Structure formats: C-alpha cells, structure tokens
Amino acid sequence: MSREVWCIVEHRGGEVDNDSLQLFGAVHRLDGEAVAVVCGDEVAGLAEQISGECDRVISLSSSALASFTPDGYAQAIVPLALERQPSAILTLHSHFLGRDLAPVLASRLGTGLISDCIDVEWRAGFVGKRLVYRRKLIATQRSIVPGIQVATCQRGAFEAPESSGLDAAVEMLSVEIDVDAVRWKVGEFDEAEVVVGDITEADVIVAAGRGVGSKENLDSVQRLAKAIGGTLAASRPLVDHGWLSRGLQVGSSGKTVRPRLYLALGISGAIQHVVGMRDSDVIVAINKDPRAPIFEYADYGIVADLMEIIGPLTDEVEALRG
Ligand SMILES: Cc1cc2nc3c(=O)[nH]c(=O)nc-3n(C[C@H](O)[C@H](O)[C@H](O)COP(=O)(O)OP(=O)(O)OC[C@H]3O[C@@H](n4cnc5c(N)ncnc54)[C@H](O)[C@@H]3O)c2cc1C
CATH class of the missing domain: 3.40.50.620 (HUPs)
Known part of the structure; x- marks a missing residue:
C-alpha cells in the first residue's frame, strides 16, 4: 500500500x-x-x-x-x-x-x-x-x-x-x-436561483437574524454588508419567513461557512445556527440580550439595540473606507 x-x-x-x-x-x-x-x-x-x-x-x-x-x-x-x-x-x-x-x-x-x-x-x-x-x-x-x-x-x-x-x-x-x-447520461444543467453571493466563498459575512425585526429593516443590514464588503446571510427564521432565499441560510439545515469575519446581527446563537458558522476566524455579535448564547462564540460582542446602532455603524464604516 x-x-x-x-x-x-x-x-x-x-x-x-x-x-x-x-x-x-x-x-x-x-x-x-x-x-x-x-x-x-x-x-x-x-x-x-x-x-x-x-x-x-x-x-x-x-x-x-x-x-x-x-x-x-x-x-x-x-x-x-x-x-x-x-x-x-x-x-x-x-x-x-x-x-x-x-x-x-x-x-x-x-x-x-x-x-x-x-x-x-x-x-x-x-x-x-x-x-x-x-x-x-x-x-x-x-x-x-x-x-x-x-x-x-x-x-x-x-x-x-x-x-x-x-x-x-x-x-x-x-x-x-x-x-x-455507463448506465445513465447527464441531461441538462439549469442554473439554480441566483443568490446575492455564494456565502460559502465569502470572506466577510453579515448575517441577519430574527432580531432585525422586519423585512424592511433588511435594507439597513444590506447597506452595512455593502459598506463592509460583505455577503449577506441569514438565520433560518428569515428564510422560513421568505424574507431571504434559502441559499443564504447558515446552519445545520443550511450552509457551513468559514469566513474571516462573521457579523451576527440579532441572532440568538441556537446550536443549529452555530454549527454552521463557529469556525469563522473572527465572530462579532450584536444582540440586545447580554445573555444571548451567541456571545459564548463571539470574539467581540456588542450589547445594543441593533436598529439603533446599525445606521451610525454603517456611516462610520463608509467614512473609514472613504
Ligand atoms: C432541525 C432544525 C434545523 C435547524 N436548522 C437551522 C439552520 O440551519 N440555521 C438556523 O439559523 N437555524 C436553524 N434552526 C432553527 C434554530 O433552532 C433557531 O430557531 C434559529 O437559529 C433562531 O434564529 P435567530 O437567532 O435569528 O432567532 P431568535 O432565536 O429568535 O433570536 C433573535 C435574537 O435577536 C435578539 N434581538 C431581538 N431584537 C433585537 C434588537 N433590536 N437588537 C439586537 N438584538 C435583538 C434577541 O435577543 C435574540 O437573541 C433549525 C432548527 C431545527 C429544529
């Protein structure tokens, strides 16, 4: 051998x-x-x-x-x-x-x-x-x-x-x-639904959870993702609500990701989500509940109301990036 x-x-x-x-x-x-x-x-x-x-x-x-x-x-x-x-x-x-x-x-x-x-x-x-x-x-x-x-x-x-x-x-x-x-032949390949980006390839992921509150608030998340050069992803409830496509779901019934930076916005840190992102190099979590399990996995944690800080945070990133 x-x-x-x-x-x-x-x-x-x-x-x-x-x-x-x-x-x-x-x-x-x-x-x-x-x-x-x-x-x-x-x-x-x-x-x-x-x-x-x-x-x-x-x-x-x-x-x-x-x-x-x-x-x-x-x-x-x-x-x-x-x-x-x-x-x-x-x-x-x-x-x-x-x-x-x-x-x-x-x-x-x-x-x-x-x-x-x-x-x-x-x-x-x-x-x-x-x-x-x-x-x-x-x-x-x-x-x-x-x-x-x-x-x-x-x-x-x-x-x-x-x-x-x-x-x-x-x-x-x-x-x-x-x-x-050869017992079967390949027919055709049809392109699957196009997602915003392939989250498994992304270096930076901005992931939204139920804490974003509404579909409309996703615009702010998307603006932050754009400013930071990240790809949008989601926890399962947002996908189940039909707010974002299935291809963006991180977790045990979604995709496993290992970006350099994972920003978890309003995500509680349920194990089914965490198994899909815990190997990210750096995890930053924003959650208004200081006892949210996501903080156990985060390298940096911000206890705050997401919708209050996401605007100023995005402005700051945009200013830094010129
Ligand atoms: C078989 C099975 C498979 C599953 N697969 C997956 C999967 O692949 N991916 C997945 O994600 N889930 C999966 N789930 C679901 C999982 O168990 C959780 O229910 C889900 O991850 C919770 O999503 P969430 O953190 O967005 O929502 P929640 O658990 O509801 O958490 C919302 C968080 O937002 C915070 N929050 C609320 N408002 C604000 C605010 N204004 N500012 C800041 N923070 C705020 C809250 O404090 C809370 O911590 C699966 C479940 C099962 C049973």
Whole structure:
C-alpha cells in the first residue's frame, strides 16, 4: 500500500472547483502524498491549474468522460487504483459528483465507505469522524477492511493548504471507457436561483437574524454588508419567513461557512445556527440580550439595540473606507 491519497478533483466549465482543494488538507491529516485525480475530456489545462496545490496530478482523459457519470468515472479510476494501491481515495461530500461516485468506487474496489467526514486519521486503520444525530454527536468510525479506503469529506471541514507555487508532476493518461456499461447520461444543467453571493466563498459575512425585526429593516443590514464588503446571510427564521432565499441560510439545515469575519446581527446563537458558522476566524455579535448564547462564540460582542446602532455603524464604516 502506497502513501498516496487520491483526491478526486471536481471541475465545471474548464474551472477547477476550489472546494476540491480542501481535500488536500485532509491528506495532511493522513500524512500522505496528495495526488489530485482529474477526470474528463481534454483535462490537461485543469491538471496544470491544480499542479501547484498538491504533490502530484493524474489526469484521466476520454471523450466519454466529458460529462460526469459514476460508471464512467469509476471505469477510469478503479483499474488504475487496483494497480497502484493508493492508501485512500477522497471525494467532496457536498457535491453530487463526490456523493455519487464514492459509493460506486467503494463497491467496485470491494472496500467500505465513510461518508461526510469532518476529520480523518490513521489509527489502527482508517478512521473518519462525522457529525450525526442532527450534528449533536460526533461519531468516530473505523474501517475494518484492509486495502484502499474510500471516504467523502464535508465541505469546509478541512483547510486547503497554502499553494506551494511549485509545479507538481502531471501524469496524463488516456483511458478506454465502455460507453455501453455507463448506465445513465447527464441531461441538462439549469442554473439554480441566483443568490446575492455564494456565502460559502465569502470572506466577510453579515448575517441577519430574527432580531432585525422586519423585512424592511433588511435594507439597513444590506447597506452595512455593502459598506463592509460583505455577503449577506441569514438565520433560518428569515428564510422560513421568505424574507431571504434559502441559499443564504447558515446552519445545520443550511450552509457551513468559514469566513474571516462573521457579523451576527440579532441572532440568538441556537446550536443549529452555530454549527454552521463557529469556525469563522473572527465572530462579532450584536444582540440586545447580554445573555444571548451567541456571545459564548463571539470574539467581540456588542450589547445594543441593533436598529439603533446599525445606521451610525454603517456611516462610520463608509467614512473609514472613504
Ligand atoms: C432541525 C432544525 C434545523 C435547524 N436548522 C437551522 C439552520 O440551519 N440555521 C438556523 O439559523 N437555524 C436553524 N434552526 C432553527 C434554530 O433552532 C433557531 O430557531 C434559529 O437559529 C433562531 O434564529 P435567530 O437567532 O435569528 O432567532 P431568535 O432565536 O429568535 O433570536 C433573535 C435574537 O435577536 C435578539 N434581538 C431581538 N431584537 C433585537 C434588537 N433590536 N437588537 C439586537 N438584538 C435583538 C434577541 O435577543 C435574540 O437573541 C433549525 C432548527 C431545527 C429544529
């Protein structure tokens, strides 16, 4: 068994999905060699894009891989994996590619699958940790099968390592795909509802909670977000009221975010919200209740009526930014 850990890199429209780079952070936890595996048609450019981020790149190309299918990708990956015996293969859990491909790989490699890992390590075998029971417990699962391990990793759970700036070796392989054995085809991709910004990519998030009081007051929150260069997000009640779109919801039934700055405005700090934002670098909370649980997670807390201070605060930020 080699030290190689294969990370299946996702891409669309000729661009690598940067979340895939987080898989290399998981490889660090496994003390392995991070090998990016890029499948597709004419993926040489993608392989180059990623070569500064990992130890090695394997590109597997065939015109039959132009669109992702679990069968097609598995046909490309499994024979090579059986030959080279990487210690593990990782995919991202959050995307349909990773979620659909990992079980097919595990089944064809005759191994198990630990899904949605927030941590991975070697400890008397391959160990994955995952949140269970609505994220109230962390389950530690150990694979009891020898050989290649397969796991999916939760988006945001691992940090993409700093780019080395060095170009890793890129191995370009053409693969034969038996198209008759591919059991489904991709139809069309329709763009989903456009949200104000992708909150999982945002560096600065201004999140509104029920404490904003009304839909109209969101204008002030939006003005602050604009002044500070942040992306608007929300706790679930605002989404349930239909004030903001579902794509902006942070929390256990929304998205997990890790911005540099998270501004929580009128958010109480319920655990279902906190699990989605507690790994932010700096958390600032504004709440009129000094006992609000959000202050336990905040680096800076302001006890105040939000609607009284949001205007002057925004003016101050605008003045500072010129
Ligand atoms: C299965 C399940 C999944 C869930 N998933 C999510 C999820 O993904 N995301 C999520 O957010 N929630 C989720 N929830 C809901 C969660 O339990 C909380 O109900 C929710 O997070 C509360 O939102 P909030 O903090 O905005 O509102 P509240 O809990 O009502 O808090 C409002 C806060 O605003 C403060 N406030 C009021 N007025 C002002 C003012 N003028 N100035 C300053 N502060 C003020 C109050 O002191 C209070 O602390 C989920 C619940 C369940 C059961």
